[in-house]
Amino acid sequence: MARTETKLELEGTWEEVLSHSRELAGRRVRVVALPPENEKPEGDDGLSPDQRAMLDVLEEWKQDPLTPDEIEALEEFEAFRERHPIPFRAWDPEL
Amino acid sequence: MRYVLDSDILSYLLREREEVERAYREAIRQGAQFILAPGVRFEVTRYLRLKDSTRLLRRYAELTQQWGASELLGTDWDDAAELWKGIHQAGKSIQPMDLLIAVTTLKENAVLVSNNLGHFAPINLAVVNWAN
Numbered sequence: 001m002a003r004t005e006t007k008l009e010l011e012g013t014w015e016e017v018l019s020h021s022r023e024l025a026g027r028r029v030r031v032v033a034l035p036p037e038n039e040k041p042e043g044d045d046g047l048s049p050d051q052r053a054m055l056d057v058l059e060e061w062k063q064d065p066l067t068p069d070e071i072e073a074l075e076e077f078e079a080f081r082e083r084h085p086i087p088f089r090a091w092d093p094e095l
Numbered sequence: 096m097r098y099v100l101d102s103d104i105l106s107y108l109l110r111e112r113e114e115v116e117r118a119y120r121e122a123i124r125q126g127a128q129f130i131l132a133p134g135v136r137f138e139v140t141r142y143l144r145l146k147d148s149t150r151l152l153r154r155y156a157e158l159t160q161q162w163g164a165s166e167l168l169g170t171d172w173d174d175a176a177e178l179w180k181g182i183h184q185a186g187k188s189i190q191p192m193d194l195l196i197a198v199t200t201l202k203e204n205a206v207l208v209s210n211n212l213g214h215f216a217p218i219n220l221a222v223v224n225w226a227n
Contacts, residue, residue, distance in 0.1 A: 008204055012096030012125060019206055019221045047124070050161040054123050057157045061111060066150075073146045074110040078103055080142055086192045 097128045099165075099200040101209035102138040107226060109154050118208075118225035129162040132199035134192045165199050174198055178218065187217040194218075 008024070010017050047055070066074075100108070107115040122129075136159075143152045167175070175198045182189050189197075193214045200207040200220060207215065210226040 010096065010204070012127065016096045016206065019223055022219055023221060048126075051123050051126070054129075054161050055120060057160075058111075058116060058120065060157075061154065066110060070148060070151055071110055073143075073148060073151065074106050077106040077139075077142055081102060081138060085190050086137075 096122070096125065097130060097203055097205035098122060099130045099132050099196065099203060099205045099207050100135065101196060101207060101211065102135045103210045104208045104225060105135060105139055105155075105158070107210070108158060109151060112226065114227070115225045129159075130165050130199070130203045130205055131159050131162045132165055132196045133167055134195040134199065138192060163203075165203055167195060167199065167202075171198055171202055174201070182217045185217065189217050190214065 008020075008027075010020060045052070104115060108119055139155060140152070143155060175194055178198060179189070179194055182194075193211075197207065197215055197218045197220050199205075206221040206223055208223055208225050209215065210224055212222055212224055215222050
């Protein structure tokens with residue numbers, strides 16, 4: 001896949017940026033260290049409405065726990081995924 | 096940072112698996128963006144529909160409501176074909192849905208979060224595992 005000419009913008013912790021090291025090998029980069037998250041203004045959790053909403057969903061789930069049947073269904077998901085892959089059509093492997 | 100969550104990780108979030116939820120919360124707080132890959136959407140929703148679980152489908156909708164959607168269009172399929180050719184010629188293999196999830200991740204300049212790192216080993220892709 002020819003992606004070397006595209007500009008790639010990354011933001012996150014240094015460790016997260018490093019996870020792209022193979023992709024960035026040999027490329028020119030510019031690194032800007034941002035202030036820590038905890039330097040945000042006091043009284044402001046620094047979260048956008050979308051971030052707040054995503055966290056709120058997780059909190060709401062705590063008030064409405066899954067039933068044992070629902071937990072079991074989710075635990076079986078991976079086995080189902082293995083049993084029912086989405087194959088390409090059969091073809092000549094010697095091609 | 097942008098993340099594509101593989102189907103297994105999404106299912107762990109739905110069932111509130113502790114270490115995965117902790118990593119997800121941390122990523123949210125760091126301002127990460129989440130991309131819903133069409134392949135993941137298909138894999139998860141076909142199963143929840145099969146189970147006829149209205150509540151789990153609602154959880155899925157709530158979880159992904161703020162995520163960005165990604166579509167595979169035009170040249171994305173050419174990229175997928177080129178990627179598959181390279182894997183095949185190297186004597187390796189990949190499940191078609193994993194290939195499409197990988198192409199979405201590359202297209203979105205994202206990091207893939209999966210508990211099946213081996214599935215994506217044939218591809219030069221940034222993959223992390225929140226489930227260990």
